Amino acid sequence: MAESARRAGRAVYAADLFCDVDLQAISTEAVAVTNESGDAAGGYPWSLRTAAATFPPSAAWCYTGAIENHPDLVDAIAGVRPLAGNPGDVLRQVRDPAQVVDAASAAGLVFPETHLSPCGVPIDGTFLIKPIAGAGGRGIQRWTPEVASDYRRHHAGDPNPLHVWQRFEAGLSLSAAYCLSPGTASPGTARLLGLTRQLIGEPWCRAGRFAWCGAVTLWPNRVSPDYGRLAARLHRLGDILADQFHAVGLVGVDLVADEAGRLTVLEVNPRPTASMELFERSGVCSMAASHLSACGFPASARLPQPTGPAEPATIWAKAVLFAEQATPISQPLIDALILEASAWTKADGGWPALADIPRPGQILAARGPAVTIFATGRTADDAISALRGRVARIDALLTAARTPKADGS
Numbered sequence: 418m419a420e421s422a423r424r425a426g427r428a429v430y431a432a433d434l435f436c437d438v439d440l441q442a443i444s445t446e447a448v449a450v451t452n453e454s455g456d457a458a459g460g461y462p463w464s465l466r467t468a469a470a471t472f473p474p475s476a477a478w479c480y481t482g483a484i485e486n487h488p489d490l491v492d493a494i495a496g497v498r499p500l501a502g503n504p505g506d507v508l509r510q511v512r513d514p515a516q517v518v519d520a521a522s523a524a525g526l527v528f529p530e531t532h533l534s535p536c537g538v539p540i541d542g543t544f545l546i547k548p549i550a551g552a553g554g555r556g557i558q559r560w561t562p563e564v565a566s567d568y569r570r571h572h573a574g575d576p577n578p579l580h581v582w583q584r585f586e587a588g589l590s591l592s593a594a595y596c597l598s599p600g601t602a603s604p605g606t607a608r609l610l611g612l613t614r615q616l617i618g619e620p621w622c623r624a625g626r627f628a629w630c631g632a633v634t635l636w637p638n639r640v641s642p643d644y645g646r647l648a649a650r651l652h653r654l655g656d657i658l659a660d661q662f663h664a665v666g667l668v669g670v671d672l673v674a675d676e677a678g679r680l681t682v683l684e685v686n687p688r689p690t691a692s693m694e695l696f697e698r699s700g701v702c703s704m705a706a707s708h709l710s711a712c713g714f715p716a717s718a719r720l721p722q723p724t725g726p727a728e729p730a731t732i733w734a735k736a737v738l739f740a741e742q743a744t745p746i747s748q749p750l751i752d753a754l755i756l757e758a759s760a761w762t763k764a765d766g767g768w769p770a771l772a773d774i775p776r777p778g779q780i781l782a783a784r785g786p787a788v789t790i791f792a793t794g795r796t797a798d799d800a801i802s803a804l805r806g807r808v809a810r811i812d813a814l815l816t817a818a819r820t821p822k823a824d825g826s
Contacts, residue, residue: 418481418689419443420772421697421705430476432468434461438751438774446472462487469494477501477714479666481689483552485512501712502666503687510662511685512549514581520661521682524654526672528682530584538582540565545627546580554617557627559585586683588675590615592632592692593651595668596702597659598711607655609648610701611635613692614797615671616736621805623739623812625784631736631804632692633797634699647680658685667693667708695733698768698791731793734800736808737773737786742819744781750818751777754788757810765793770807787815 419429423443431440436449448471450464462484469478479501484491488505495504503511510516514531521528538544540562548556558564560582572579594610616622616631624630658664669690671683689708697704709715751774761770772789781787790807794800 418479418694418705418708420769421694421703422709425703425706425709427705427709428476430472432465432472433482435773436776437772438776439769439772441776462490466490466494469498472498474498477709477712479689479708479712481691483550485687486550486552499714501709501714503664503668507662507664508687511658511664511687514583516662517682517685520654520657520685523657525650526654526680526682529586532582533578535560535565535568535582543585544582545585546582548580549578553629554625554627583683586673586675586681588673588681590617591635591672591674591680592690593654593670593672594690594693594696595655595658595670596707596711597655597664597666597668599659599663599665599713607652607659609651609655610693610696610707611699613695615692619736621808622736623741623784624737625739628739629691629737630739631734631789632695633734633800633804634695634732635797643678647678650680654682666712667704669693692735695735698733699731732795732797732800733791733793734797734804735789735791736804737789738808738811738815740781740783740785740787740815741812743783744787744815744819746775746777746779746781747818748777750814751775753814754811757814758790758807761792761807765791771811781815787811 419431419440420443422429429444430446431444432448432450433440434450434452436447441447448468450461450468452461474497477499478494480491485503485508488508491500491508492505494500514528518528518531532538538560540560542559542561544560546558546560546564546568551557592613592615594613596608596610612635613632614635615629616633618624618626618628619630622630654670658668664687667689669686669692671686673681673683675681689704693704696702754771754774758771762768768791770791772791773786774788775781788811790804790811792800792804792807794803
């Protein structure tokens with residue numbers, strides 16, 4: 418999102434947990450916030466408010482990641498600087514399973530059977546236990562006797578529900594990207610930018626079982642031969658999000674398509690999502706300019722306006738590679754990563770092939786995200802094949818960084 422804003426002519430001030438090398442390179446100022454948990458007195462995520470207070474007071478701000486899990490924080494920052502995004506009341510609505518059930522039903526789509534407590538939920542693995550304030554698939558498990566026993570041991574006395582239990586839906590994991598504008602929520606005005614196939618738990622990314630680890634742009638008729646009917650329902654869902662929930666800007670909806678092409682809504686992500694940058698690379702829109710304009714902050718330069726789903730000449734894919742073990746980051750390793758990716762960037766028309774490059778001196782946590790890698794192809798399969806080859810090369814460099822040299826260093 419920061420890179421897109423910079424391309425759209427904006428000065429960027431950024432705060433996050435990582436403050437990666439490439440984020441620093443495109444930002445006027447970039448701040449790494451503390452990873453310690455906390456409340457309004459300090460600690461993440463409230464340390465973001467402290468960081469935001471150091472930025473120009475008139476600058477609009479937006480959030481990515483999983484900050485929708487913290488509506489009070491969003492409202493606190495929005496109270497002192499203009500928000501380009503959805504405020505706390507919208508977040509509470511779209512993250513409420515009961516309200517999403519109604520929205521999905523009104524659009525002619527379905528929502529999985531969901532429970533707010535484990536009472537009566539089968540423990541045969543047909544259900545998942547999911548954190549209410551989750552992100553990227555972290556913390557999701559099959560609801561089995563072992564997991565249920567562990568849950569009762571650690572959460573029996575919790576006064577507030579921290580999880581939901583949702584029936585597992587098998588099929589193709591998808592995400593729909595929307596651009597929603599206020600005051601124009603008549604039928605058909607919510608723009609569906611496109612669909613991506615989500616990469617979930619891929620071993621070649623060293624990802625956990627349900628961890629989100631990337632995406633690839635998807636031509637809609639690959640979802641279902643009856644995509645015209647499904648597209649009308651997806652457009653209707655976008656209209657509902659804009660009209661009834663008053664959501665604005667870039668919004669993502671996670672779905673599953675079964676073998677018959679039936680779409681099941683899993684959740685709404687009321688902010689720019691990690692898959693959406695693939696549409697910018699495909700020429701669909703400027704991600705940041707579209708979001709800012711839809712939220713009432715016009716672009717500083719004339720940029721392509723969002724279009725509907727169209728089959729691009731080039732398919733884009735991205736993958737998040739996770740660190741297999743704790744990995745120290747040195748300047749020579751960063752140089753090697755950038756050198757390895759330089760030929761890929763040239764082949765991809767100048768779009769950076771590597772992102773989220775960690776800072777020297779960091780130690781990547783075992784099973785934590787390491788870097789993001791991009792690739793293109795004529796088809797989704799071609800793009801994924803190229804992506805896997807690039808991931809393997811970067812993974813080899815990270816592995817070598819963990820291997821002691823002959824001198825013991």
